[in-house]
Amino acid sequence: MHRWLLALVILLLPLAAEAGPKIERVVGASGVEAWLVREPKIPMIALQAVWRGGSATDPAGLEGRAALAADLLTEGAGDLDAEAYQSALRADAISIDAGADRDYVSLNLRTLSERRERAFELLAQTLTRPRFDAEPIQRVKAQALVAAQRARNSPGSIANNRFMAIAFPGHPYGRPAQASAESLERLSADDFGAYVKNVLARRNLVIGVVGDISPDELKRLLDLSFGKLPLEPQLELPGKTVPQVTPKPVVVPYANPQSLVLFGAPGLLRDDPDYYAGTVLNYVLGGGSFSSRLMEEIREKRGLVYSVSTGLQPMPAAGLFAGSLSTRNEQVGQALGLVRENLLKVARDGLTDSEITNAKAYLTGSFPLRLSSNSAIAGMLTAMQLAGLGMDYIDRYADYINAVTAEDIRRVAQRLFATGDLLIVVVGEPGGLGG
Known part of the structure; x- marks a missing residue:
């Protein structure tokens, strides 16, 4: 895998220096759209999917919901528990990871072209049949609790949280993006499931794909992985605001x-x-x-x-x-x-x-x-x-x-x-x- 990535860097640098890559708009039968850059010389595919609605949509008192839900997407799906899911990825050299920041939740997939069918099947299960089992929830919460305890004594975290709270009073941007010990106690599998159901919708989604795949093949795989997601999201995005300043430090x-x-x-x-x-x-x-x-x-x-x-x-x-x-x-x-x-x-x-x-x-x-x-x-x-x-x-x-x-x-x-x-x-x- 690393050799292929190195070869790709060497290949693309001259291309990028001369002109931008050719971008094609691909739309599946389900209406899911992706922007595609074809690169048939390297037998790999990379996909990024992004939905609007990150931690700024976390309800007050449930800080960390988006971040933990994203982490848990790759902790089991469909008939595969966390261990079986990761084993399935390793067996076919597939990488799927997800994460959330203040405004977005994103998912990245990387696979060899010859394994694309299995990769997009696993992606479909990840998005439409996440498990949120008790064991991975407990484990991910324990990791988040350690991070929260460290943040309480970290000058960087202290400064950032205070800065955002003062800059955006009463606005979702002013709330901490990370979980606290208190919010971790409240968060449940139902909260994570509701977040995924409400946010991961087709009309709330943008996709970029690069690699060795044709537009027609991509259309089919887009429908396979994303076509069963809800059409409309059920969320309220933060309203426009202007950061506040203070008369003294x-x-x-x-x-x-x-x-x-x-x-x-x-x-x-x-x-x-x-x-x-x-x-x-x-x-x-x-x-x-x-x-x-x-x-x-x-x-x-x-x-x-x-x-x-x-x-x-x-x-x-x-x-x-x-x-x-x-x-x-x-x-x-x-x-x-x-x-x-x-x-x-x-x-x-x-x-x-x-x-x-x-x-x-x-x-x-x-x-x-x-x-x-x-x-x-x-x-x-x-x-x-x-x-x-x-x-x-x-x-x-x-x-x-x-x-x-x-x-x-x-x-x-x-x-x-x-x-x-x-x-x-x-x-x-x-x-x-x-x-």
Whole structure:
């Protein structure tokens, strides 16, 4: 299996550098649609299926429902208990895994082309006849409990949960995505079954497929695996919202020589006309690792942090600009002052021509690396569908980035940072924050 994947990487890199892969729209008799990239030279198939409705749909008090339900999908299905199910996968070198994040639940399948019939049969059982037996539920809950106990003492988890709660008060995004000891006590097989029944529906689904398979064969297998799912989902997705900021930093006391700092502000939705300008701007500010302004100003010139980074988070219901840094307690105020100073400076002056040129070169040059395997391309296909991007997006990505002007960046920087308002959460015993 690993040799085939390595060969695929070598094969696809020249293709991705020259032009995007040809995408075909395939629709089965059941109405299930997939975007397909045919690759007959390597006898493998990778599929990713994604449904809208992740942990943000968990009811209050049942946090972790989506994540655990996804984990349990591959713990037995149909007539196969957990052990027999995994043995069946191993016998034919098939891989099926599932997971849930805040907004989506996804399932990935990888198989040799010659084993596709068995792979899609197992996939059908996974989706339509999950077992949720007592033993795997107990085992998965025990693992989740250990993770929850660790999270309670993890500065990163503490900071993230507090940050999201303050940014999104009263909104599903403001609730923890992971299970707690209390919610694990409440969650039952009925809860997991209801989640799967209500969320894994055909009209709530996007699919990307890459590999050695024809469109006609894929139509048949789509109907086999997904055709018996309910047509309509029964769920309420989170409504659109705007992240909140605070007048001063929020400090969570934590005995440690260093403080972890999260900072953020309202960002950009994925369909915002300024999204590509924001992408270039963010790369220069804090998304470009050691080439970013914040790394240069805070780490290289002053040695205040090991790293500082920023990112755009275009979630379906909210756009967020967020960053993080870690530094010694007594240096927190100075480091945050430099963050604010640089955000205000770019809002006032924009970026230099050389910064823009270098950012564009990196963003366009590194884009083909996202297409370095069957699974990566399948993931790109689902992401494109979820974001409402056309089939020509891969070919046009460089045009979108290169079309960004200095004036576009200045406008977006003013829109995001001109007020200087930030949400700041510090976990530690920081100094120099003032009143």
